[in-house]
Amino acid sequence: MSAAFIRKLEQYDHLSNSEREVLERAVVRQRAIGKGEELVREGDRPSESIFLITGFAARYNVLRNGKRQITALHVPGDFVDLHSFLVKVMDHAVMAVTPCTIGMVPHEALREITETHPHLTRLLGVSIAVDAAIHRQWLVSMGRRSALEHTAHLLCELLLRLRAVGLTTDDSFQLPLTQAELGDTLGLSTVHVNRVIQELRKEEVITWHGDTVVIKDWPRLQGIAEFDPTFLSLKAEPR
Amino acid sequence: MSAAFIRKLEQYDHLSNSEREVLERAVVRQRAIGKGEELVREGDRPSESIFLITGFAARYNVLRNGKRQITALHVPGDFVDLHSFLVKVMDHAVMAVTPCTIGMVPHEALREITETHPHLTRLLGVSIAVDAAIHRQWLVSMGRRSALEHTAHLLCELLLRLRAVGLTTDDSFQLPLTQAELGDTLGLSTVHVNRVIQELRKEEVITWHGDTVVIKDWPRLQGIAEFDPTFLSLKAEPR
DNA sequence: CGATGGGTTGAGCACGATCAATGTAGGTGG
DNA sequence: CCACCTACATTGATCGTGCTCAACCCATCG
Numbered sequence: 008m009s010a011a012f013i014r015k016l017e018q019y020d021h022l023s024n025s026e027r028e029v030l031e032r033a034v035v036r037q038r039a040i041g042k043g044e045e046l047v048r049e050g051d052r053p054s055e056s057i058f059l060i061t062g063f064a065a066r067y068n069v070l071r072n073g074k075r076q077i078t079a080l081h082v083p084g085d086f087v088d089l090h091s092f093l094v095k096v097m098d099h100a101v102m103a104v105t106p107c108t109i110g111m112v113p114h115e116a117l118r119e120i121t122e123t124h125p126h127l128t129r130l131l132g133v134s135i136a137v138d139a140a141i142h143r144q145w146l147v148s149m150g151r152r153s154a155l156e157h158t159a160h161l162l163c164e165l166l167l168r169l170r171a172v173g174l175t176t177d178d179s180f181q182l183p184l185t186q187a188e189l190g191d192t193l194g195l196s197t198v199h200v201n202r203v204i205q206e207l208r209k210e211e212v213i214t215w216h217g218d219t220v221v222i223k224d225w226p227r228l229q230g231i232a233e234f235d236p237t238f239l240s241l242k243a244e245p246r
Numbered sequence: 247m248s249a250a251f252i253r254k255l256e257q258y259d260h261l262s263n264s265e266r267e268v269l270e271r272a273v274v275r276q277r278a279i280g281k282g283e284e285l286v287r288e289g290d291r292p293s294e295s296i297f298l299i300t301g302f303a304a305r306y307n308v309l310r311n312g313k314r315q316i317t318a319l320h321v322p323g324d325f326v327d328l329h330s331f332l333v334k335v336m337d338h339a340v341m342a343v344t345p346c347t348i349g350m351v352p353h354e355a356l357r358e359i360t361e362t363h364p365h366l367t368r369l370l371g372v373s374i375a376v377d378a379a380i381h382r383q384w385l386v387s388m389g390r391r392s393a394l395e396h397t398a399h400l401l402c403e404l405l406l407r408l409r410a411v412g413l414t415t416d417d418s419f420q421l422p423l424t425q426a427e428l429g430d431t432l433g434l435s436t437v438h439v440n441r442v443i444q445e446l447r448k449e450e451v452i453t454w455h456g457d458t459v460v461i462k463d464w465p466r467l468q469g470i471a472e473f474d475p476t477f478l479s480l481k482a483e484p485r
Numbered sequence: 486c487g488a489t490g491g492g493t494t495g496a497g498c499a500c501g502a503t504c505a506a507t508g509t510a511g512g513t514g515g
Numbered sequence: 516c517c518a519c520c521t522a523c524a525t526t527g528a529t530c531g532t533g534c535t536c537a538a539c540c541c542a543t544c545g
Contacts, residue, residue, distance in 0.1 A: 070391070074390040076385060076386040076390040090375040090378060093372045093485060094376065095479070095483065098383075098476045121368055122364045128360055129332060129360055131371075132332045132371055135375055135378065136329040136333045139329060139378035139381055140337060142378055142381035143318070143338060146384055146433075147309070149385060150388055150432070151309055151315040153500080153501095154501070185522085185523060185524090186523075187523080194385075194390060195502090196502050196503075197523095197524090198501085198503080198525085198526090199502070202501090204524095205525085233309055235337070237289075237337045240333050246332060246334070392533095393532075393533070425491080435533070435535075437533085437534075437535080438533050438534070440492065441493090
């Protein structure tokens with residue numbers, strides 16, 4: 008039930024049996040969340056961190072003029088707000104993009120882990136640091152990649168992240184985001200997202216009907232995006 | 247000599263004397279770095295983390311076509327690559343924007359801290375998490391703020407960050423970045439950065455000669471940027 | 486002095502935004 | 516079963532922010 012939770016950290020380094028047990032105990036309860044509901048609100052001071060078991064979630068900020076920017080996409084196995092344990096007050100909200108099931112981990116349990124399980128603590132730190140690394144890649148995409156390159160880069164990232172949690176079949180995956188949500192993720196208008204996707208289809212790099220994305224030409228997609236997977240730290244090693 | 251190092255963490259929570267001593271001992275040596283030199287290179291696997299004592303540094307990525315995106319600006323008191331302790335291989339480089347003096351903290355010492363000083367470990371985690379929070383604000387600026395708003399937001403952020411380490415006098419500070427570097431930070435062209443700055447001057451929101459930035463109308467600058475300082479976590483509290 | 490590293494200005498252009506309409510598939514109620 | 520509704524995808528036309536290219540200016544320094 009907290010299998011995804013454990014699998015996530017095992018991506019970074021091997022866990023001992025006792026570490027796995029500690030993690031099992033840390034998840035106090037599960038909840039089902041409806042599509043579009045907010046998991047956390049801006050300004051909250053959560054006393055629990057949220058771990059995503061199934062479904063997709065997004066962190067975002069909204070400006071006065073109504074413009075929204077999604078700053079992170081979360082897939083099953085991700086900590087959605089592990090940082091709230093350290094940073095205390097939320098400067099952004101988190102929304103369920105699809106119906107989700109989540110696990111709650113009390114900050115108290117996380118604190119306990121930092122007091123007694125240094126290795127586990129470091130792996131939680133890795134999770135936060137990889138999050139930041141993804142943010143940096145998004146910054147590069149936003150600032151210096153064209154809309155096409157940016158979109159290609161996001162698709163590369165999602166393929167690898169979803170593959171890491173077993174949610175791909177070959178080079179295809181389910182991406183339950185509307186083009187409007189994609190626009191808010193990429194910093195583009197809905198219309199332009201549509202045109203970029205059509206371009207990728209026309210070039211026979213991908214296929215995309217409904218929620219199903221198929222990468223037809225991975226080398227070329229990676230080439231367009233200038234994608235280097237290093238930032239995802241997907242190799243397990245001693246930490 | 248590692249006063250800045252300590253001051254930095256004291257922003258997040260109070261430190262005990264023994265914690266201060268541990269930090270003092272963690273900095274093994276200091277180095278002077280010339281302007282424009284790389285502190286860390288992409289692909290490196292550093293065995294020490296770098297702490298900035300004086301000067302400005304920038305993390306950045308360069309694309310094949312030569313475009314560069316700066317993903318973080320570091321001011322005295324910042325850890326430049328604390329995350330390299332957890333993430334192992336650098337997916338970006340770090341450059342000295344001005345001559346810098348840096349302190350080196352061996353990963354071994356950081357590891358030791360995680361094994362024996364949980365509270366200090368959490369504060370190091372806060373530093374990584376705040377870094378990520380800054381990245382998220384930059385994402386919002388890149389994706390959904392105009393060039394003017396984005397620039398204003400960066401100036402607001404820098405004023406507060408520099409004030410936190412005592413590098414402001416009233417509402418002014420030294421910002422030793424060329425307009426080209428600013429462009430690579432904001433994701434804009436040099437020419438457009440120049441025009442945006444002129445706009446801010448014309449509106450009498452700021453003054454900017456050479457390296458000296460003066461915020462003449464803080465409320466208005468903050469208003470333009472829609473700036474909310476929450477993400478900087480500048481209030482000390484138990485963590 | 487001339488060279489170098491910024492900062493500033495102007496003209497034209499392009500990428501992506503905006504506005505508005507149309508298409509389409511599923512889902513609901515009469 | 517069809518009429519309608521809703522959510523989302525698609526298309527076209529026009530507009531504007533910010534880019535590019537190319538000068539030119541100015542201060543500093545050798």
